[in-house]
Amino acid sequence: MKYRGSCHCGAVAFEVEGEIASALACNCSICQRKGSLLWFVPREALHLLTPEDASRVYEFNTHRIKHRFCPQCGIHPYAEGTDPKGNRMAAVNIRCLEEVDLAAVPVTHYDGRSI
């Protein structure tokens, strides 16, 4: 399945391919504030439709995750990082995808605050 995603104003838009088996709700300091529901995919599965520099990067703590957000509308559509094996990953905020029935996606609660 191919999904289209974007920030609110459309300055950051992308397509992402894969099956959304579940989403992660994390209670760490940033995820809780954003309220994002995260879906992890290989970074190659995410294809930007707008220039990469249309989004800004926010990093904190260990700077291992690039939290991408739109400087126009402030929405955080995805983040980038690497998994424990070193593979480049994207964490897509499925609230920013079109045509996803959010109520039908099983949500796993992740205690990121305790890490």
Ligand SMILES: [Zn+2]
């Ligand atoms: Zn925007």
